[in-house]
Amino acid sequence: MGFGDVLENVGSMGKFQIVHVLLLSFPALILTMHNLLQNFLAVVPDHHCRIPWETVNGSRHANVTDRARMEDLLRVFIPLDQNQRPEKCLMYSSPQWHLLDLNGTHGSTAEYHTQKCTDGWTYDESKFKASTVTEWDLVCDQKSLRWITQSIYMSGLLVGAIVLGRLSDKFGRRTLLLWSHFQMAVSGTCAAFSSSYPLLCFWRFLCGVSTSGLILNAFSLRVEWVPTRFRTSVEMISNYIYTTGQMLLAGVAYGIQHWRWIQFSLSVPFFVFFLYSWWFSESARWLILNDKADVALKQLRRVAKMNGKQDEGKKLTVEILKSSxxxxxxxxxxxxxxxxxxxxxxxxxxxxxxxxxxxxxxxxxxxxxxxxxxxxxxxxxxxxxxxxxxxxxxxxxxxxxxxxxxxxxxxxxxxxxxxxxxxxxxxxxxxxxxxxxxxxxxxxxxxxxxxxxxxxxxxxxxxxxxxxxxxxxxxxxxxxxxxxxxxxxxxxxxxx
Incomplete structure (x- = not known):
C-alpha cells in the first residue's frame, strides 16, 4: 500500500483537507499584493521644481486647484517640455516675468538658461497622497533609486527560496511556515514606519525572504496532504485566490492612497495567519522520511478523526506507514x-x-x-x-x-x-x-x-x-x- 492509499483511507479529500487548503490559501491574497506592491509604494505623480512662491507659503505638495492658481507663476519659473507641460527636472536660472505678457513676442523657451531644481519638487496629490518617491524625492537624478526597493525585495525572494527551502527540509514545513508568517508580520509592519529609505529596503528584503518561505511551505503542505487526483483542483483554487489578491490590490491602493498605510494594512493580517497556523499538521510524508513515523501516525489519526474515518485511523500502524x-x-x-x-x-x-x-x-x-x-x-x-x-x-x-x-x-x-x-x-x-x-x-x-x-x-x-x-x-x-x-x-x- 502506497502513501496515496493511506491518504485515501483516512478521508481522501475530506473535511480536514478542505479546511487545511483554505487556511493555507488565505495568505496568498496578501502575498500577491506584497509581490506587486512596488506599483503603489513607488508611484510617481506629476511633479515640477518647487518655485519660490511655494517655498514662502510652506507648501511642499500641491493639489490640482493650487496648481491652477499658480499657472502664471509656473510660466515664469518653469520651462515647458515638448508636450507643453512643465518640465519635471528643470527651472529657469532667473524668473522670466516677460512671459506673462501673452500678447508679447517671445523667443523659444529653449533659448533661456535653465538649471536643475534647487529647492526640491512639488507633487500632484490628486491621485496619490504619498509614496516613497514623494517622501524621499526619488525623481530626476535620483529616479534610479526608485527601483532598488523592488530589486532588493526580489533578492529576498531568492535568498528565502535557497535558505528557507533547505531549512524546511531539515526542520519541517510547518515550523518554517510559522516562522515565515511571524517574520512577514514584523518586517512588513516595521517597513511601514521606516524613517529612511535604506531602512525601508532592509525591511522589504526581509519581507521577500519570508514570502518565499510562505509560498514554498504552503505549497508543500497542500501537495503532501492532498491525494494526487485532487492536486489540480486544489492548485486551481489556490491560484484563483492569488488572482483575487491582484484585483483587491487595486481597491486597497485606491482607498488608502498613502504608501505607509498600504504597507501597514497588508502586513498586520499576518499576525492572524501566524496564530491560526499552529493548527496545521506537519507533513506526514516529511515525518516518515525523517524517522518520525510515530508522530506521523498521530497526525494521520487526527486527520482520520476529523474526516469521520476514526476506525480507519486506528488500523494504521508505524509499520504500515514505513512500508508505504x-x-x-x-x-x-x-x-x-x-x-x-x-x-x-x-x-x-x-x-x-x-x-x-x-x-x-x-x-x-x-x-x-x-x-x-x-x-x-x-x-x-x-x-x-x-x-x-x-x-x-x-x-x-x-x-x-x-x-x-x-x-x-x-x-x-x-x-x-x-x-x-x-x-x-x-x-x-x-x-x-x-x-x-x-x-x-x-x-x-x-x-x-x-x-x-x-x-x-x-x-x-x-x-x-x-x-x-x-x-x-x-x-x-x-x-x-x-x-x-x-x-x-x-x-x-x-x-x-
Missing part, C-alpha cells in the same frame, strides 16, 4: 548534493528545463506586472485588468492540464506569451489601448505558465528530491550510481 514510503525512504538514506541533479541525463534534462521555464516565466511576468505607469493608463484600472485577465487564462490552463497534460500546457503558454510580448514591441506607443490589451493577454499567458510551473515542478520533484541536503563524500562510486538510479526511478514514478 519504502521506496522514498531507501532513496532518502543516500545523501545527495545539488550536483546529483546534473549527473544523469534524464534528471539533468528535467532540472535544466524546469529552471529555464521558471526563469523565463518569472522574468517576463514581473517585467509586465511591475511599473504599470509605463503603459500610460490609469494605474488602478490596469492593476485590476491585469488581475482579472488571469481568471480565464488560469481556467483554460487547468482544463488543458487535466485533459491534455502538463508539458503541452507549459510549452504552449510560454510560446504564446513570447509571441504576444514580442509583437507588442512593434506597436506604436501612441496606441495605448492596443499596447495595454496585448500586454494583458501576454500576462494572462504567463499566469497560466506560472500555474503550470508550480504544479508540474512539484510533481517532477517529489519529497525525496526536495529533501536533498548534503553531499555524500567518501561514498563508494558504484553505490553512488545505484542511488542515483533509485532517485531516477522514484522521480519517474512521481511524474504525472
Amino acid at each position: 514510503m519504502e521506496d522514498e525512504q531507501l532513496t532518502a538514506k543516500n545523501k545527495h548534493s545539488v550536483l546529483d541533479l546534473f549527473r544523469t541525463p534524464v534528471i539533468r534534462k528535467i532540472a535544466c528545463c524546469t529552471m529555464l521555464a521558471w526563469f523565463a516565466t518569472g522574468f517576463a511576468y514581473y517585467g509586465l506586472a511591475i511599473d504599470l505607469q509605463g503603459f500610460g493608463v490609469d494605474i488602478y484600472l490596469i492593476q485590476f485588468i491585469f488581475g482579472a485577465v488571469d481568471i480565464p487564462a488560469k481556467s483554460i490552463c487547468f482544463i488543458s492540464m487535466s485533459l491534455i497534460g502538463r508539458r503541452f500546457t507549459q510549452s504552449t503558454s510560454l510560446i504564446l506569451a513570447g509571441c504576444i510580448i514580442v509583437a507588442n514591441i512593434f506597436i506604436p506607443k501612441e496606441l495605448k489601448t492596443l499596447r495595454t490589451s496585448f500586454a494583458a493577454i501576454g500576462k494572462g499567458c504567463l499566469a497560466a505558465a506560472f500555474s503550470c510551473c508550480y504544479l508540474y515542478s512539484g510533481e517532477l520533484y517529489p519529497t525525496v528530491v526536495r529533501a536533498i541536503k548534503t553531499s555524500g563524500k567518501g561514498k563508494d562510486p558504484e553505490r553512488r550510481d545505484t542511488s542515483l538510479q533509485e532517485l531516477h526511478r522514484s522521480l519517474m514514478k512521481q511524474t504525472v
Whole structure:
C-alpha cells in the first residue's frame, strides 16, 4: 500500500483537507499584493521644481486647484517640455516675468538658461497622497533609486527560496511556515514606519525572504496532504485566490492612497495567519522520511478523526506507514548534493528545463506586472485588468492540464506569451489601448505558465528530491550510481 492509499483511507479529500487548503490559501491574497506592491509604494505623480512662491507659503505638495492658481507663476519659473507641460527636472536660472505678457513676442523657451531644481519638487496629490518617491524625492537624478526597493525585495525572494527551502527540509514545513508568517508580520509592519529609505529596503528584503518561505511551505503542505487526483483542483483554487489578491490590490491602493498605510494594512493580517497556523499538521510524508513515523501516525489519526474515518485511523500502524514510503525512504538514506541533479541525463534534462521555464516565466511576468505607469493608463484600472485577465487564462490552463497534460500546457503558454510580448514591441506607443490589451493577454499567458510551473515542478520533484541536503563524500562510486538510479526511478514514478 502506497502513501496515496493511506491518504485515501483516512478521508481522501475530506473535511480536514478542505479546511487545511483554505487556511493555507488565505495568505496568498496578501502575498500577491506584497509581490506587486512596488506599483503603489513607488508611484510617481506629476511633479515640477518647487518655485519660490511655494517655498514662502510652506507648501511642499500641491493639489490640482493650487496648481491652477499658480499657472502664471509656473510660466515664469518653469520651462515647458515638448508636450507643453512643465518640465519635471528643470527651472529657469532667473524668473522670466516677460512671459506673462501673452500678447508679447517671445523667443523659444529653449533659448533661456535653465538649471536643475534647487529647492526640491512639488507633487500632484490628486491621485496619490504619498509614496516613497514623494517622501524621499526619488525623481530626476535620483529616479534610479526608485527601483532598488523592488530589486532588493526580489533578492529576498531568492535568498528565502535557497535558505528557507533547505531549512524546511531539515526542520519541517510547518515550523518554517510559522516562522515565515511571524517574520512577514514584523518586517512588513516595521517597513511601514521606516524613517529612511535604506531602512525601508532592509525591511522589504526581509519581507521577500519570508514570502518565499510562505509560498514554498504552503505549497508543500497542500501537495503532501492532498491525494494526487485532487492536486489540480486544489492548485486551481489556490491560484484563483492569488488572482483575487491582484484585483483587491487595486481597491486597497485606491482607498488608502498613502504608501505607509498600504504597507501597514497588508502586513498586520499576518499576525492572524501566524496564530491560526499552529493548527496545521506537519507533513506526514516529511515525518516518515525523517524517522518520525510515530508522530506521523498521530497526525494521520487526527486527520482520520476529523474526516469521520476514526476506525480507519486506528488500523494504521508505524509499520504500515514505513512500508508505504519504502521506496522514498531507501532513496532518502543516500545523501545527495545539488550536483546529483546534473549527473544523469534524464534528471539533468528535467532540472535544466524546469529552471529555464521558471526563469523565463518569472522574468517576463514581473517585467509586465511591475511599473504599470509605463503603459500610460490609469494605474488602478490596469492593476485590476491585469488581475482579472488571469481568471480565464488560469481556467483554460487547468482544463488543458487535466485533459491534455502538463508539458503541452507549459510549452504552449510560454510560446504564446513570447509571441504576444514580442509583437507588442512593434506597436506604436501612441496606441495605448492596443499596447495595454496585448500586454494583458501576454500576462494572462504567463499566469497560466506560472500555474503550470508550480504544479508540474512539484510533481517532477517529489519529497525525496526536495529533501536533498548534503553531499555524500567518501561514498563508494558504484553505490553512488545505484542511488542515483533509485532517485531516477522514484522521480519517474512521481511524474504525472
